[in-house]
Amino acid sequence: MISDEMREIFNEFVVEAEENLQKIEENLLELEKDPKNEELLNATFRAMHTLKGGAGFLGLQPIVEVAHAAEDVLGKLRSGELSLTPEINDAILRAVDFIRSAIQRYDAGEEVEVPEELVRELRDIERGAVEEKKEEESIDQILERYGFGHLKGKPVEEILEELILLPPEERPKELIEELDRILTGGKPPPPPSEEKERKAEEKMLEIAEETKEEQKEEKPPKEVQPKTEGEKVLRIDVKKIEDLMNLVGELVLERNRLLRVFQKVQEEYTSKTIDELETVMSSLDRIVGDLQLAVMKTRMQPVKRLFQKFPRVVRDLARMLGKEVELVLEGEEAEMDKTVLEKLEEPLIHLIRNAVDHGIEPPEERERLGKPRKGIVKLSAYYHGDRIFLEVQDDGRGIDLDKVKEKALERGLITPDRAEKMTEKDILFLIFHPGFSTAEEVSQVSGRGVGMDVVMNAVTSFRGTIDIETERGRGTRIILSFPLTVGIIRSLLVAVNGRYFAIPIYSVLEIIQGEDAQITTVSGKEVLILRDLTIPLINLGEALGIGSTGIGYVIVSQVGSQKVAFTVDDLFGDEEVVVKPLGKIIGEVQGISGATITGDGKVVLILDLDGILKREMRGITLV
C-alpha cells in the first residue's frame, strides 16, 4: 500500500515510470531490428535502472526485483556476454508489462506479489550468459533420449518445472534427476561454480517444488490489463502554463477595468438592469479570482519535495562530523511556486549545513553545557499573509557577534568607527556580505567557497527576504520569506519626475512624508536620519537617470541585508500587478524586474530596488 505521505512521490514515480517503460519498450522493439545498437542498449539499461531506483525508494519490492533482474540481463547484453534473441526480448517485455500492471495495482491500493516465475526466468537468461550454448546441446540430447524433445531450447529450470508438473505416473523420474544434477553441479556440462549462484538455483528449485501445488490450481497468474486511460498525473510544458498565467493576468486586469467602468455607470444611472448587471459583475469577479488562483496553483508544489532531500543531508553530515543531530521537518504541505522551489535547494542545503556544522555542538560539549546530546535542526514552512516563510533553526551555539565583527574588521568590510555604532542586526547581516565568508576558514563541509552571500542572492532574486535571529548558547534561526506567487505582486505605485513606477511592497518598510523626513549629508551623500538609524538616501529619479526628484515622500526599504531610503515625488497607493517580463530582446535589466499593464492600458515598469542599489554601489564598498 502506498501511504499518504508517499503518495506525492508515488504519483511522480508513476509518471516517470511510464515514460521509462515506454522508452524501454520502444528501444526493445528497435533492438530487435538492430540488436547490436549500443546506444539503445545503454539507454534501455539506464531506463530500467532508474525505474528500479524509483521503486526501491518507495519500497515497491516486487517491482525492484523484476527491474533488477531485467537490468542484469540488459547489463549482460550491454557487455556482450549475451546477445539479444527474441526470447530474451520477450522476457524483458514481460517484465515491462509486469511493472506496468504492478504500478496500477499499487495505485489502486492493492498488494503486489513478487512474480517468482518471471524473476526466475530473467535470472536464468542472465545466468545463461555463459553456459547456454554448451548446455543446450547436452540437455537437448538428454531430452531426446527420454522422449521429451518438445521441451528443447527451454531453460533447464523451466523444463524441470514442466516435468514436475506432470501427473505422477507420467513423470520421468530419471530425467528429472539427471536435469537436477546438471543444475546442482553434477556431471555433464560444467555448471556454474560460484557459491552464490548455486544457492540461488537451489532456492529456485525449492520454490519450483513448493509452487507446484498452487500452480496447478491457479494456472497462469492473472494479469491486470494495463489501462491506458487512468493517468492521474499529466505532464505539461511549463510554457503552456506560463501562457495560461499570462492570459489570466490579462483577464484580471480587464476585470479590474470593467469594475471601474461599472462603478462609473452605477454612479451615473440607476435602473433595474444595472442592479442585475451588478450581480453578474460580482459573480464574474469571483470566478476570475478563483480562476486566477487555480492557474497559480498549477505552478505550486508542496515544499515537501524540497524538504525530503534534507534528512539524508543531515544524517550524512552529522556522521561525518561526529555529531548527533535530529532534523525536524514542519509544514511540509505548504506549497510554493515551482520555479522558486527548485532554486531554493542549494541555499537551503547551505543553511542546513551551516546549522549542523557551525551551529550544533559536538555531543560531549552539549552534555557539558547541560543540553541534550542530540542537537535539533528544525526546518519549517508556513504562510503569513501573501508570503511563505521558510525557517532553518538550530539549538546550537548561536552566532558569536564579536567574532563576526572581528572578522569583518579584519577583512576590511567595516571601519572600527563604524563597528562601534553597529546594532546587533547590522553585525549579523555582515555574514551575508560577499567578502565575509571565504573558503580558507571553514571546514570542508560548509566551506566550498560558497558563502552566505550566495544564499542572499538566491533569495533576493525571487523577491525574497531574509532575517536572522541568534542567541549565544541557544541557537540560530534564519527566516526566509517569499511571495506566494511569482506572477502577481502587490506594488506601491509611485511617481518619479512625472513617470509612474511600481515598487514591490514587500521591500517597503516604512513611508515618510517628505516634510517630516530628517535629511542630512554624510561625506557629500544624502542620508536619512530615522530615529537612531542613519540610512543612505537615494534620489530615485537620479538613480533611474530620468532627472532629479523632489522629496514628496521617502520610502524606507529593506534591500537585501540593508536599509535604504528612496525619494519619490508622489504615491498612489498599492495595487496587485501582473509581472510581465521585458522579453529576450531587452533581456535582464538590473534594477528593473519587469513591467505591468495598468487597468487603463499603460505600461508601468516594476523596479527592483536591490538592483538599483547594486548599481548605485558599484565600485563603492559597503558603508
Place this chain on the structure above:
Amino acid sequence: MAEIVPVGEQRPEKVTTQVEEFLGISLEKELIGISLKKILTISKVVDIVDVPYTPPYIVGVINLRGEIIPVLSLKQILGLPENTEPTRIVVLDSQHGKAGTLVDTIVGVVRVPIEKFDPNPMVGRYSEYVSHVAQTEYGLMEILDVDRIINSIVQG
C-alpha cells in the same frame, strides 16, 4: 493585350519570375525594405515607455494588446541621423520574440523579382544589416536582414 517588345530588348520572363514582397519604409529619406513575412502589425507611435539602464537603441516598451513589446530605433542601430520624427511602429516577429521598430513613414508593399536583387555595394556603416539592394519603382531599396539585427542585440 499583346506586348510590344522594342528591338534589342529581351522579352521579360513571365512564368519563371519569383517575386518577394517587402514593406517599404522610409528612414531619413532612405528606402528600406523589410520582408513582409517578418511583419506582424503596424501601429501608430503611442506611449512608448522608456526603460532606464538600457542602451540607446532600445527606445522603450509598448503595450501591444496586453503584451509588452520592446521598441527599437533602427536609426540608432543603422547609425542614421535622427532628423525626421518617426510616425509608425512596425512590429516584427523574430526568433527572440516580437519587436517594434520606429519608422518615419510607410511607403507601401514593394514587390521585387528575385533577379533584381543585387549584393549590397556598401561596406562599413550598417552594411552588415543590409543583405541586398534592389531597384524598385520607388527607387533603390535596401533590404534589411531583420534576424541579424535582433540576434546581434540579443547577443549584446
